[in-house]
Amino acid sequence: MQATLQKTPLYDNHTSLxxxxxxxxxxxxxxxxxxxxxxxxxxxxxxALFDISHMGEFIMEGDCVxxxxxxxxxxxxxxxxxxxxxxxxxxxxxxxxxxxxxxFRIEKEKWFIxxxxxxxxxxxxxxxxxxxxxxxxQDVSLKTGKIDIQGPLAREVLSPLAPGxxxxxxxxxxxFDLLGQHVLIxxxxxxxxxxxxxYFPWEHTPELWQKLLEHKHVKPAGxxxxxxLRLEVGYSLxxxxxxxxxxxxxxxxxxxxxxxxxxxxxxxxxxxxxxGLKRKLIGFIADSRRSPRQGHKIYSxxxxxxGEVTSGSFSPHLQKGIGLGFVLTEEGIRDKKIFFGNDKNKxxxxxxxxxxxxxxxxxx
Amino acid sequence: MEIIDHYxxxxxxxxxxxxxxxxxxxxxxxxxxxxxxxxxxxxxxxxDEFDQAAQFASVESVKAASDIYSPMSGKIIEVxxxxxxxxxxxxxxxxxxxxxxxxxxxxxxxxxxxxxxxDYRKFLESIV
Numbered sequence: 424m425q426a427t428l429q430k431t432p433l434y435d436n437h438t439s440l441x442x443x444x445x446x447x448x449x450x451x452x453x454x455x456x457x458x459x460x461x462x463x464x465x466x467x468x469x470x471a472l473f474d475i476s477h478m479g480e481f482i483m484e485g486d487c488v489x490x491x492x493x494x495x496x497x498x499x500x501x502x503x504x505x506x507x508x509x510x511x512x513x514x515x516x517x518x519x520x521x522x523x524x525x526x527f528r529i530e531k532e533k534w535f536i537x538x539x540x541x542x543x544x545x546x547x548x549x550x551x552x553x554x555x556x557x558x559x560x561q562d563v564s565l566k567t568g569k570i571d572i573q574g575p576l577a578r579e580v581l582s583p584l585a586p587g588x589x590x591x592x593x594x595x596x597x598x599f600d601l602l603g604q605h606v607l608i609x610x611x612x613x614x615x616x617x618x619x620x621x622y623f624p625w626e627h628t629p630e631l632w633q634k635l636l637e638h639k640h641v642k643p644a645g646x647x648x649x650x651x652l653r654l655e656v657g658y659s660l661x662x663x664x665x666x667x668x669x670x671x672x673x674x675x676x677x678x679x680x681x682x683x684x685x686x687x688x689x690x691x692x693x694x695x696x697x698x699g700l701k702r703k704l705i706g707f708i709a710d711s712r713r714s715p716r717q718g719h720k721i722y723s724x725x726x727x728x729x730g731e732v733t734s735g736s737f738s739p740h741l742q743k744g745i746g747l748g749f750v751l752t753e754e755g756i757r758d759k760k761i762f763f764g765n766d767k768n769k770x771x772x773x774x775x776x777x778x779x780x781x782x783x784x785x786x787x
Numbered sequence: 788m789e790i791i792d793h794y795x796x797x798x799x800x801x802x803x804x805x806x807x808x809x810x811x812x813x814x815x816x817x818x819x820x821x822x823x824x825x826x827x828x829x830x831x832x833x834x835d836e837f838d839q840a841a842q843f844a845s846v847e848s849v850k851a852a853s854d855i856y857s858p859m860s861g862k863i864i865e866v867x868x869x870x871x872x873x874x875x876x877x878x879x880x881x882x883x884x885x886x887x888x889x890x891x892x893x894x895x896x897x898x899x900x901x902x903x904x905x906d907y908r909k910f911l912e913s914i915v
Contacts, residue, residue: 458878459849460824647823651849712827712874714847737826737849744827 431476432568432628440643448541450477453645462648463739466614467783470574471644472635475620476628479543480567481550483534484559491554492534496526497671497688499681503528508594508609511679512671513546514688518695519667520674522546523659525611527596535607539661553687568628573618573652575784576640581608581619584634588619593786602630613649615656615783651736654745656785657706657777663717663733664704664747670695673749675704675777702730702749706777707761709744712737713770715763721748722762722769729754732763740780744770747777788911789816791882795858795898796907797840802882803858803901805892810859813886814846814877817911822848825877828870831888836862839897844887846877859897861890 428451437444442453453474455462465471487493487500498511505528513521522542527535538546547562554560572581582589585599588608596609604624612618623631635641650660659665665674671688672680672695682689709715715735723729730750738745746763754761755774762769794802800818804811819825827847837843837857844855866888869876877885902910 455823458824647849712847714826714849714852716852737847 429477431474432625433474433476433570433632436629436632437474437643442643442645445646447646448477448539450540452477453643455645455647456643459645459647459651460739462642462644463651465642466574466616466644466648466652467740468575469640469642470572470576470580470618470638471642471648472632473571473573473644473646473649474632475569475571476567476625477540478569479538479540479546479562479564480569480622481536481538481547482529482559482561482563483536483550483554485532485555487532487534489555490558492550493684494686495550495553496524497676497680497686498526499684500526500528500534501684505530506595506597508596508611510594512665512676513549514671514686514692515667516688516691518670518672518688518691520661520665520669520671520676521549521667523661523665523676525609527607527609529607542661566625568623568625568631570621570623570628570631570635571612571614571618572621572635572641573612573614573644574616574640575787577616577618580635580638580641591619602627602634612785613658614652615658615780615785616652617784617787650734651739654734654736654747655738655740655778655780656783657747657779659704659747660734669749670700672696673700673702673704700752703752703755704733704747704777705730705750705755706775706779707746707748707763707772708738708741708775708779709746709763709770709772711770712743714744715746715748715770715772719746719748719763720765721750722764723754724760724762726762726769729761735763738779744772745779746772788820789882790904790908790911792904794882795901795903796910797856797858797901798910799856801855801858805895805898808892808895809864809889810861810892811886811889812855812858814855814881815907816881818853819878819881819885822846822851822853823878824849825874828874828877828887830866830868830870831863833863833866836860836893837890839894839900846874855887857890858901859890860893862893863888864891865889 735746
């Protein structure tokens, strides 16, 4: 492991659990403990903990329109109720995605923003460059540990430790007393299951990790399981389905874009809408256990190359390979037969909606 | 990491168990552990013939795909059909129930190119 990689406050906890550590976005992160499929199953049937301390967090103060925050994100935020969260994207002028993020409205004029790990620095620069001079902006990424507790039993596990969390609705948050700290907990996640994300003081995060692991229904899960869980529910991953060179419209995040307001990239998006999109993001299911992989080509039924896979894996839920990828717009028709693979080996699949697992505990 | 004493090994982490002029082939405990959960095995067909070190099967795990090379030249006698529905047998039992194929060996002198269990143990120590 390179000495230059950043370590989360839970790094020693992971190594003591014999986790396999990999580089992710400049961080040394656990990819698996007991095995990706076991951790996947633990999350779908019981509850798992994920160390997500690598992600970035910013705090801003002021009226969102006046300070320029509103213009930086695609989703409507000015109408957000206090203590709610909203997903959105930050775009460049071409309509490509600088990052996807979640905005939390802490007070009428206080905002908490959670961004991806590998983009934290770039995001902080971009935001500060475009905020009204003098606006309060704090990067609290390295003060904020983060543990996601995800799975159908997450509420049962967490509520005795943080009474009141059982009242949180999907995509809302509040502050709770937890192990002597007063912390932000949101009912959000990246797995398609009921779950919470806990923002905890960096140096105290190991205490929370240990305490939660004492519960008989809780086990740790790594980035491998997290990637599989998110893929089954069709969530985009930055660097795969979203990047600076891909229009947010091609990535299919339309419902997180408020065209009634002004935001960076809007003009380009309007032009793209008018002239029509060249590519679109699709979901597809293999007719076998074979897995698509990022970088595989996508072919039409007549075996012409029509696109590329951005994410792919074996779906334990469907017992088949599943994937996301970009194809030429006119080819991206539901139920259409395609192939994925390379020149040598083309594996049959069918285009489907971008969700492969629908009956999760997400909104229980 | 478990290594079976009387098997022979390749640098690509395949093993072969030779009984007279027949060899049973699989991947090592180290290989299955590195690959993680195996979700698909592409098996050769009966009667297919392969040269030593030719790709003759592939496995896919949740993380990656990996080619499997034949430790010796020969003709496929039998493949492990159980792996079609239960590819995880390789994870559970890399040296026994997770065998991939049996071949009729074409040239027994090819064993000279393979590692003994002791050689393989040293090889693993050198790469881990």
